[in-house]
Amino acid sequence: MSDRMSCSQREPVMVITRCPLPLPLIFSSLFLVACGNAAVNQRSASGHDYHPDKQTSKQEETRPAVATVLDLHQSLDLKTLTPVLATRRVVYVGESHDNYAHHRAQLAVIEALYESGADLAIGMEMFQQPYQQYLDDYIAGKISEAEMLRKTEWYERWVYDYRFYRPILNFAKENGIPVIALNVPREITRRVSKAGLKSLxxxxxxxxxxxxxxxxxxxxxxxxxIFNQHGKEISQDFERFLQVQLLWDEGMAERAAAYLMEQPQKQLVILAGSGHLMHSSGIPNRIQRRQQVSSAVVLPGGDLKIEPGIADFMLFPEAAELPPAAVMGIYMEKADNGVLVSGVLKEGAAELGGVERDDIILAFDGEVVASPNDLRIQLLKKKPGDDARLTLLRRRILFGDKQLEVNLTLGQ
Known part of the structure; x- marks a missing residue:
């Protein structure tokens, strides 16, 4: 199959290829926008034929031209869209990283493709390439979720709440779908951000x-x-900013293209920030440069301006908020033998349970915690209102250190 069909090769209602402007296609749970015909129908509503050689009036000559019309009455549901996406070797699904509705939409696309019989793999911007083995081990059931999060250094390398992505990873694990770490190591992008590519x-x-x-x-x-919106105007700073962005894009594209070569039977769903996918810039055109593959760009609407060529389809998912996380109400730091409580929030769960500043948390529900990340992982098992048991080491100058246990009800 060729990567793109011409705009004239279209179905009566839906265009499945990239054309000048997406056509909104609306349905109840996930609203979709497919690429529409940029040409305006030249037959008027009264049924009169259009005659291009007919002399126009002066009023018609000065009337503003309408380049594109969006038909908001056309609709398409995900079930109808899925066979279209199933024909593409790569399906890019964008996101705003902290938008829970976007991640629910990503999962819906993945589930629909899997149920259609596609042999899937999922490429994720959120994981960095050196940690691929731990994703493989997790999907294979060799290590636990907690171990995967530790080994991939999730909390050091990706700042967003893991719970946004947890349902996607759970689905991948349950169904043996490979997850591919696409991103380049953070140490490298940090260095380039400070001193440019020449510093590597x-x-x-x-x-x-x-x-x-x-x-x-x-x-x-x-x-x-985007750079100027942050008050940056020094050209040298922008050059480094650009280098980092392109390094991300090229690095993810190179890894994805290599996987497509290694696994010719796989369909790859790539999850990445919408900025890496809009207008097929960023990742898509750089994969295409390395390997000619059929593809579709699917972006979540709402925050994005609908404009010519921005995507092949746009999703408008129902609004959804990530459920509140269970919290203890403390500030914490790494300690030699556990987690140091560096601060306690007034009337938080920890204060109400008897935790004090400078306590060292040794265990959570009987599980040893060696770092703040261990504690974050333990809290993933809880929801607000659940009980937790902490083993503490309390330092006392006059009477020596004391180990004690406290029970608390987690807040939100």
């Missing part, structure tokens, strides 16, 4: 793509607008 050592250069394409000027212009 020979060893570090071996971990990033040798070929970084700067030719997409429209993408560069959009990135410049």
């Amino acid at each position: 050592s020979e060893e570090e250069r071996g971990q990033v793509p040798a070929d970084i394409d700067y030719s997409d000027q429209a993408y560069t212009d959009r990135l410049k607008q």
Whole structure:
């Protein structure tokens, strides 16, 4: 199959390929926008034929031209869209990282493709390439979720709540769907952000793509607008900002393209921030440069401006909020033998349960905690209102250290 069909090769209602402007297609749970016909029907509502050689009036000559019309009465549900997506080797599904509704929509697309019989793999921006083995081990059932989070250094390398992505990873594990770590190591992007690509050592250069394409000027212009919104105007700073963005894009594209070559039977669903996918800039065109594959870009609407070529389809999921997390109401730091309580929130769960500042948490519900991340992982098992038992070490100058247990009811 060719990667794109021409705009004339279309179904009566829905266009399944990239055309000048998406056509909104609305349905109850997930609203979808498919690419529509950019040409305006030249037959008027009264049924009169359009005659291009007919002389126009002066009023008609000055009337503003309508380049594109969006038909908001057309509709398509996910069940109807799925066979279209199933024909594409790569399906890109965008997100705003902290939008729970977007992640629910991503999971809905993955579930629909899986149920259609697709042999899936899921590529994720959220994991970095050196930690692929631990994702493989988790999907294979060799390590627990907690161990996977520790080994992939989730809390150090991705700042967003793991619970946004947990249902997707659970579905992948339950169904043996490979999860591919797409992103480049954070240490490298940090170095480039501070001193540019030229600062990378020979060893570090071996971990990033040798070929970084700067030719997409429209993408560069959009990135410049984002950069300027943060009050940055120094050109040298923008050059480093651009290098980091392109390094992310090229790194993820190179890893995805390599996987597609290694696994020719797989359909790859790529989950990434919408900024990496809009207008097929960022990741899609860089995969295409490496390997010609059929693809579709699916973006969540709402926050994004609908404009020509932004995507093949747009999802408008129902609003949803991530359920409140169970919290203890403390500030914490790493200690040599556990987790140091560096602060206690007034009337929080910890204070009400008897936890004091400078206590060291040794265990949570009997499980040893060696770092703040261990405590975060333990809290994933809880919800607000649940009880928890802490084993503490309380330091006392006059009477020596004392180990004690306290029970508390977790808040939100």
